Structures are given as C-alpha cells and as structure tokens.
Amino acid sequence: MVRTFAAIDVGSFELELGIYEITDKGNVRSVDQVKHMIALGKDTYNTGKISYRLVEEMCEVLQDFVRIMKEYQVKEYRAYATSAMREARNSQIVLEQLRVRTGIDVKIISNSEQRFISYKAIAAKDAEFQKNIQRGTAIVDVGFGSMQASLFDKDALVSTQNLPLGVLRLRELIAHEKLTQQGAQNLIAELIDNELVTYRKMYLKDREIKNLIAIGEPILSIHYKMAEGRRSEQITIQEFNRFYERLKGMTLAQTEDLFDVNEEYASLLFPTAAIYKRMLEITGAEFMWVPGIRMTDGMAAEYAEDKKLIRFNHSFENDIIVTSRNMAKRYKCYMPHIQNVEEAALKVFDSLKKYHGLGARERLLLQIAANLHSCGKFVTMRGSEECGYNMIMATEIIGLSHVEREIVANIVKYHQQKFRYNEVEVSAKPSKDSRLASTEDLSIVIAKLTAILRLANSMDRGHTGKLKDSRLNVKDGQLVIQTECAADVTLESISIADKGDFFEEIFGIRPVLRQKRRV
Structure with a gap:
C-alpha cells in the first residue's frame, strides 16, 4: 500500500509544497516540490505584523497548492508555519483567513519543534x-x-x-x-x-x-x-x-x-x-x-513515524532526556538526587498504569520534570519553584512543543507549592496530532504528574538513595513501597506520608512505605 502525503511549509521567505509517497515498508519518496517566494519575514521583522497584501498572496498560493493536492489525490496533509508567523502580532487573524478562504489549517510550531523535524529528515x-x-x-x-x-x-x-x-x-x-x-x-x-x-x-x-x-x-x-x-x-x-x-x-x-x-x-x-x-x-x-534536506522532508518523515510506517535507529527521545540532564548540570543540580528522583518517578508512573490513563509522551514529560525539578535553586533557595518555572519557559527543549514545555514548567512549579487547579497556566490546547494521550483538560494531566513527582522526591528526601532498590505495587487501595534498606528511613517515611494526601486526592490510592527488616 502506498500513501500520498502533502507537506506545506509556510516559511519566512517562501511557501513550499512537498508531495510524498510513503509505503508500508517505510520508504519515503519525494514526488513533487512546488515553491513560491514570499517575504513574510520582511513584514514581520520590520513592522511586527503581516500585511493584508501578503495575506491575499498567501491565499492565492495555498489555493493553488490545494488544486495540486487534489490532482495527486492527497488524503492527508500537514501545514506548519515558522518564525515569521510565530512573531507576527496578527498571526491568529492571518491563520483564520487562510483556513476560511483555502481550507488549509496551518499550525504554528515552536522553534524547537521546527528544528526537531529537520533532524528527523537528516536521520532518514x-x-x-x-x-x-x-x-x-x-x-x-x-x-x-x-x-x-x-x-x-x-x-x-x-x-x-x-x-x-x-x-x-x-x-x-x-x-x-x-x-x-x-x-x-x-x-x-x-x-x-x-x-x-x-x-x-x-x-x-x-x-x-x-x-x-x-x-x-x-x-x-x-x-x-x-x-x-x-x-x-x-x-x-x-x-x-x-x-x-x-x-x-x-x-x-x-x-x-x-x-x-x-x-x-x-x-x-x-x-x-x-x-x-x-x-x-x-x-x-x-x-x-x-x-x-528541506523542512517538508522532515514533515514527511515525522508523519511516517507517527503512523508507524518508519522507525529511526536514532533515539530522539533520548536526545530530549539528555538535553534536560545537561540543563540540570548547567544549573548545578545535585545529579545523584536527580537520578534517584527520575528512577522513582518512572517506577511510580509504571505501577499506576491502570489508574492514571496517561501514555508514553506524558511519561517522557515526567522524566524531564524530574531532571529539572530543582533547577530554580540556581537562582534562589527560597521560592525556587517560580524561578524553575521561568527558567524552563525561557529555555527551548528540543523536540517539545510549547504546550509540552508549559506542562513540564507547571509540574516543576507545583511540586512544592500548593496545587491550585484554576491557576494552572497553559496557553493553548494541544493540536489534533499531539502525541499526548489526554488533550482535553491539561490541568488534570499536570496534577497527576505533579502528584507522582512529589512522591518520587519524597522517596529520596535524604538525597542518599535509600529507596533506590524499592519495589512498588498497588494493593487494597494503597501504593505499597517495599524496601529492604537497612538504614533509617524515618525521614523518607515522614515525607511520603506528608505528600500522601495530594496523591490520594488525585488517584484514590494512599502511598505507604514498608521496610522489611533483614534477619
């Protein structure tokens, strides 16, 4: 079976349409490339917005792209806009005009998403x-x-x-x-x-x-x-x-x-x-x-990967994790503790699969938040959560969308602060092609991941890795954290009990620490 896919790049200097054939065996072949030079960036970088004259021109070009897509019998497409549209003050009005007049739904992607897509084209x-x-x-x-x-x-x-x-x-x-x-x-x-x-x-x-x-x-x-x-x-x-x-x-x-x-x-x-x-x-x-490679090549590779038609030998998720760890190192985080919290968070997440309804993408965001949960202390020891939020929002993490970065920043912000559902700030909903398992109420997603990170941080309260080899399982309404550690775990036990109220509020399960004494 061969799928015909169209990629539309609304760039700062030109509009480009790429037509691709993708087979079930993962072969991606470029069939046609159509480009139209249009200096959107010239307007944006000089005046801060895109002129109506250029909107008219874009509509005409996209209508032509639609005609070409029909000739190739394209069933699926993706249309992305980059820096010129990102920085234009009137971008939402422009996108609405394009949608109404051409039927093309253009999505503005963050810089990190844009570069990540290009890397996938190289990795192909x-x-x-x-x-x-x-x-x-x-x-x-x-x-x-x-x-x-x-x-x-x-x-x-x-x-x-x-x-x-x-x-x-x-x-x-x-x-x-x-x-x-x-x-x-x-x-x-x-x-x-x-x-x-x-x-x-x-x-x-x-x-x-x-x-x-x-x-x-x-x-x-x-x-x-x-x-x-x-x-x-x-x-x-x-x-x-x-x-x-x-x-x-x-x-x-x-x-x-x-x-x-x-x-x-x-x-x-x-x-x-x-x-x-x-x-x-x-x-x-x-x-x-x-x-x-072109931007449209990366869009075709991304589409093929999302549809599970292609598998890359290079691990892009590992790139995202390594980037977050390097960020933690740059802000002088105590890396043994960071590693312990990351491992504990993933253990808790995996043990609650039947209860949280989240997927692999949310697991990755939790992992990143665990790596960055104490980065705000680089600026101040008091109120570090707010600093951590601002530092993450000011740093592009390659491969994450703007919404995903906001999720990570909020988890870091609320892992110590009182969680207020109505005050969680997420600027927009994920797009329809988002990899998040849950895309409706992101404040609930953030609450779930925050509860897990709080518990994981408590499991290494003494920063010594006492519970590193613990086993977790859900039994009779409790998340039992079983350890054979011979050391005194009083500090961890007190902290787990303290974080247990919010955890139980979110999942209906109470975390308890049980120390098995060796004979």
Whole structure:
C-alpha cells in the first residue's frame, strides 16, 4: 500500500509544497516540490505584523497548492508555519483567513519543534547520519529567521541553542543603512561575531568538533553550485573557503547570474556563507556535510513515524532526556538526587498504569520534570519553584512543543507549592496530532504528574538513595513501597506520608512505605 502525503511549509521567505509517497515498508519518496517566494519575514521583522497584501498572496498560493493536492489525490496533509508567523502580532487573524478562504489549517510550531523535524529528515539518511554523529558533530541549521546550533557527541545530543542569525533578519538589520558592498559585508560579519562569541564561550569551550552538518534552505543553493558536476554531499573546508572568497568578491548582479535567482534571494546568499564560514572557524570542523534536506522532508518523515510506517535507529527521545540532564548540570543540580528522583518517578508512573490513563509522551514529560525539578535553586533557595518555572519557559527543549514545555514548567512549579487547579497556566490546547494521550483538560494531566513527582522526591528526601532498590505495587487501595534498606528511613517515611494526601486526592490510592527488616 502506498500513501500520498502533502507537506506545506509556510516559511519566512517562501511557501513550499512537498508531495510524498510513503509505503508500508517505510520508504519515503519525494514526488513533487512546488515553491513560491514570499517575504513574510520582511513584514514581520520590520513592522511586527503581516500585511493584508501578503495575506491575499498567501491565499492565492495555498489555493493553488490545494488544486495540486487534489490532482495527486492527497488524503492527508500537514501545514506548519515558522518564525515569521510565530512573531507576527496578527498571526491568529492571518491563520483564520487562510483556513476560511483555502481550507488549509496551518499550525504554528515552536522553534524547537521546527528544528526537531529537520533532524528527523537528516536521520532518514540513516547510515550517513549515524556515521557523522559518532564523532563530535555540530548541526548548523541556518534559516531565514534564525539559526540553530546543536552539538552531538557519541550519538547523543549534548546541547542545542537558537540564535537570532537568520539571513533575512540579518539583511533587514542593515537594509536601511547606506553602505558599500564591503561595508555591508563587514557589518554582517560583525553582527555574526557578536552573537557567536558568547555561544563559543558558553557551549563550545574545549569540545572537539570534527564534522559540521549544514541544513536549511539557503545552504542548498550554495551547495548546488559548489558541487556542480559531482554528486558528493561532503565538502572539504578548503573547497568551502575558495567558494566563499569567490562569492565575497561578486556584485549582487553577478550573484544573481551565477545562481539564476532574483535580487531578493541573491542578497541572502553572502550572509548564509558568512555564517557557515564563521561556524567552521570557531568549531574547527574538518568536513562539512550538506544532506540536502528541506523542512517538508522532515514533515514527511515525522508523519511516517507517527503512523508507524518508519522507525529511526536514532533515539530522539533520548536526545530530549539528555538535553534536560545537561540543563540540570548547567544549573548545578545535585545529579545523584536527580537520578534517584527520575528512577522513582518512572517506577511510580509504571505501577499506576491502570489508574492514571496517561501514555508514553506524558511519561517522557515526567522524566524531564524530574531532571529539572530543582533547577530554580540556581537562582534562589527560597521560592525556587517560580524561578524553575521561568527558567524552563525561557529555555527551548528540543523536540517539545510549547504546550509540552508549559506542562513540564507547571509540574516543576507545583511540586512544592500548593496545587491550585484554576491557576494552572497553559496557553493553548494541544493540536489534533499531539502525541499526548489526554488533550482535553491539561490541568488534570499536570496534577497527576505533579502528584507522582512529589512522591518520587519524597522517596529520596535524604538525597542518599535509600529507596533506590524499592519495589512498588498497588494493593487494597494503597501504593505499597517495599524496601529492604537497612538504614533509617524515618525521614523518607515522614515525607511520603506528608505528600500522601495530594496523591490520594488525585488517584484514590494512599502511598505507604514498608521496610522489611533483614534477619
């Protein structure tokens, strides 16, 4: 059986439609790509909103996309909007106009979701992706609105950061200045260095980077010209530097001719090359891999994974967990306690499967919250829960939607504070394609996971792992925590009893600690 799927990317600089055929064996094949250049970002970054003229143009293009989708007999589609729509003050009005006039339901995705989708497109090139990330690797995703730099080491994601270095944003910053070509290039280089100097100090340090994976729409045009006449996706640093110097010496008109693009697009190519040039210099990477993937490729891979038509060898959930652990380390959390609470929380969650009605995605969010539950103490020891909430909301965790990040932040906030159902802040409901098992009343989901985290934290109240080897089972209306620990567990027993009221309120089950004395 072959499914025909459509992916629509409402980007900062262009609208793109990708038509894909996906087989039951997990083969994803691109059938057609249609692009229309439209500078949404130019409006957003200059005025803060999208003009009605561009809304009209978008509607016309999307109506054309609908016609193409019908020709291909597309049954399912996904349409995502990124930074330009995210930052526009009138985004909700625009999306409603698109839905009413074209029938296309466009979803605004967070930056972390956007980058995560791109990683899935790279991971679909399984053999090459796995080979590259075994050694120190930086994935540099330069888009029109921003840039994401992610560091891998031995198959694990160790950090990911978003920087305001999108090429359209850079161009708009200098658009109103009367500069010579050399002056514009110098100013762009200065703006790039200004952002990267802090990134280098905080995240690169002494980390060894061997490979740089370059993704994002702007690099595709540059790579196409560089690799003209050969199929290799690998570029040596020497090749890139030679091409960079050639591009640097070109006028805008010459760039238009070389790449066969209009003036608007040609003006973005030097900023693109300049960002990659500087990233190669500060990382010391030896090779550059341009896998040639687009946002729509990632959307097709995500859809295939959700429908269980494809399985990646790389564990993306592990990336999310490792990122949260690295965040805990950065905020000087006591990691032995963090590990004990994480293990205890998962034990409690798994023992209550018949009672909480939650799924694998909620289990992952609980795991992240356990890793970050004490991060607010980095700022203050009193009122740390509020600080923890704000720190999590200010930090993008790769692979989590904005709603999921709010769930984690609220769990951390209320694991010590009195839980008030009416005061739980979640800005929106999950979308229809959310992986959450329960999407109706998120305050109840947060309450359930908060109760579990409170109990897990109590199980390591002394921060010494006394109950590390405990066994849990539900019996006669009680969650029995059985331990053979020979040490004094009075502190843990008092804490479990203290947290038992809220736990019982949520699940109708009372947690009790039973210490089995060894003879």
